[in-house]
Amino acid sequence: MSEITRVWPTPAAGPATDDDLADWYDEQTAGEAWTRVNFVASLDGAATHQGRSAGLSDDADHRVFDILRRLCDVVVVGAGTVRIEGYGAMRVDAASARWRTEHGRHAQPTFALVSATLNLDPESPVFADAPVRPIVFTGAAAAADRRRALEAVADVVTCGDALVDTRAMITELVARGLGRIHCEGGPHLFGALVADGTVDELCLTLSPQLEGGTAKRITDGSQAAPLGMRLAHVLASADTLLLRYLRE
Numbered sequence: 001m002s003e004i005t006r007v008w009p010t011p012a013a014g015p016a017t018d019d020d021l022a023d024w025y026d027e028q029t030a031g032e033a034w035t036r037v038n039f040v041a042s043l044d045g046a047a048t049h050q051g052r053s054a055g056l057s058d059d060a061d062h063r064v065f066d067i068l069r070r071l072c073d074v075v076v077v078g079a080g081t082v083r084i085e086g087y088g089a090m091r092v093d094a095a096s097a098r099w100r101t102e103h104g105r106h107a108q109p110t111f112a113l114v115s116a117t118l119n120l121d122p123e124s125p126v127f128a129d130a131p132v133r134p135i136v137f138t139g140a141a142a143a144a145d146r147r148r149a150l151e152a153v154a155d156v157v158t159c160g161d162a163l164v165d166t167r168a169m170i171t172e173l174v175a176r177g178l179g180r181i182h183c184e185g186g187p188h189l190f191g192a193l194v195a196d197g198t199v200d201e202l203c204l205t206l207s208p209q210l211e212g213g214t215a216k217r218i219t220d221g222s223q224a225a226p227l228g229m230r231l232a233h234v235l236a237s238a239d240t241l242l243l244r245y246l247r248e
């Protein structure tokens, strides 16, 4: 297991246990809306290496990634990331499932997907193997036949017209008791959250490499919407930094 230490604000005495990590990240409150977003980026701001995030990630990033899933009510992911990263069913491991039930959470988080086109395969493991019925957020303009096909395997919820209005999506999640919202991207969905002003927290792993080239940033979209963030903690694992920023 990769060693992670806290270097700021209070340097920790030794390497973090999973319980330490859970404590340091577990500030979301049941029943209230809190939208956390998690990304890994290269030093020069690339969100992908050869088209995927895997080449930027390391064991420390995976550890925090898993802890963030452990803590949330719902994992929200854009359909592009689901397709490109090859997501399967949303299922945390036994240790996380145990921690969740001991801390009043459902054993497994709900998986919520965001898609305008509903270009999602209802027979894929995302739906077929899901331990909890997934939610698909879409717009009113989505094709009726695709919607019907997905309704057999998921709750399909309309929030907005062409695109999903993330404010309405968050209201719907809170109404379902899923206020601890954890978004794993991707850049278009994060861009929509920033544009809608619905980001409370960014967990950003800074991967010690330079990518160059034309890789995406961690946000995408046409609307600039600056949002001030303040640093909450800095963790380190060898040359990798795990940064946590909260909305000002």
Ligand SMILES: NC(=O)c1ccc[n+]([C@@H]2O[C@H](COP(=O)([O-])OP(=O)(O)OC[C@H]3O[C@@H](n4cnc5c(N)ncnc54)[C@H](OP(=O)(O)O)[C@@H]3O)[C@@H](O)[C@H]2O)c1
Binding pocket: 038, 039, 040, 041, 046, 047, 048, 051, 052, 053, 056, 077, 078, 079, 080, 081, 082, 084, 085, 114, 115, 116, 117, 118, 119, 138, 139, 162, 163, 164, 165, 166, 184, 185, 186, 187, 188, 189, 190, 192, 216, 220
């Ligand atoms: N570095 C990291 O931590 C990280 C994390 C995640 C992803 N990535 C990378 O990012 C790349 C994918 O980028 P991306 O921007 O395409 O990802 P994305 O935001 O997950 O996918 C875009 C798609 O998601 C749906 N979507 C997003 N926001 C929407 C909204 N407001 N309303 C309706 N639909 C919405 C649409 O799906 P439909 O096309 O189905 O309508 C859209 O085409 C991949 O290469 C992936 O590896 C990196």
